[in-house]
Amino acid sequence: MLIIFNPVAGRRRAQRLWRVLDIMATSGVRLEIVETQYAGHATTLARAAAHGDGRTLVVAAGGDGTIAEVAAGLAGSDCKLGIIPIGTANVLAHELGLNFSPAGVAAALAFGRTVTLWPGAAAGSTGTRLFVQMLGAGFDAQVVRNLSLSLKRAIGRASYVLQSMRELGRYAFPPIAVSLDGVVSEARSVIVSKGRLYAGRYLVAPGCRPTDRGFSVVLFERPGAWQAALCGAALPFDMIPQMPGVRVIRAAHVELDCSTAPAQTDGDPCGSGRLVIDDAPGSIAVVVG
Known part of the structure; x- marks a missing residue:
């Protein structure tokens, strides 16, 4: 599972990410984490993962802007989008009714169903x-x-x-x-x-x-x-x-x-x-x- 992490989220909110990763690692899930370096980097990373590496799930760890960048990279592929909400407002996560607890996020990424999102x-x-x-x-x-x-x-x-x-x-x-x-x-x-x-x-x-x-x-x-x-x-x-x-x-x-x-x-x-x-x-x- 590839996780694209926006470090701009800040240390305090990023603690939720580390707790999610700890839970998933103990469950035997193989994880790869990549930090974004600049605006638009998440799109480049997601596009390479979905269209080049054939990934089936790419996770955006950040806020709505990071999610949008990852979604842009996944466009036109069959790769699914996962979300670890560690942004400031996390509007889409609230909109979709996501569980914000580390255990809930980990369970959703491992076993959750999918819904169809239509971006603008x-x-x-x-x-x-x-x-x-x-x-x-x-x-x-x-x-x-x-x-x-x-x-x-x-x-x-x-x-x-x-x-x-x-x-x-x-x-x-x-x-x-x-x-x-x-x-x-x-x-x-x-x-x-x-x-x-x-x-x-x-x-x-x-x-x-x-x-x-x-x-x-x-x-x-x-x-x-x-x-x-x-x-x-x-x-x-x-x-x-x-x-x-x-x-x-x-x-x-x-x-x-x-x-x-x-x-x-x-x-x-x-x-x-x-x-x-x-x-x-x-x-x-x-x-x-």
Whole structure:
């Protein structure tokens, strides 16, 4: 079993990985661990394992961004994707109902069933990026772009709250042109979601599942720091879909003009410009408990 480990997860969260490995090693499972060295390295490693070495299971040990990179490398193969959730938010792991205990993770990797995941694919000027949970454009991408890695390592999800407060006073909330299955509108921030959850276990898109084709698109149509602060306060109470100025719309094909706004996929910056978003060409089998 190949495990692709993102060491950026930090020492404390990586302890879960070592406990999982100890349990699996005592069960006689043969393990190979490779650490990522740079952005995109997990994709290269996963592609070589699935398409070159003929692996049947590759495990992503990290957060949603690491999972997305590994998924991109497995695309077009029959290799299954396993997950050891040691990221900051672990949204996909929550979405799939994974067991976070070391014993539960080890059992799932050894004996778990699989579900079919349909990633999203965002095509832009710098190429196409797969995402497993969501693409954000506007305010949340600004937070991701300016977030300090050292702060993220030190205080985890609280770092996003702190950075959001910093950005409220300086982000301009420029308009983003949106096309949903050909219907054009405008928003100040957008979340293109494959699942129900956002930023951990917070509900933003009821009924949306990463095992289905298509997206739930959350449009934040009102500009300004006050509106963003209200939505931030509503997030822990799962009230985003009910907020004034917020619409949640299903779509199979999404186009965003992010010429004046940043974008991010699964918590990693992905630049700006025009983005064309569809389901990835193929599905991926993910091992769950």
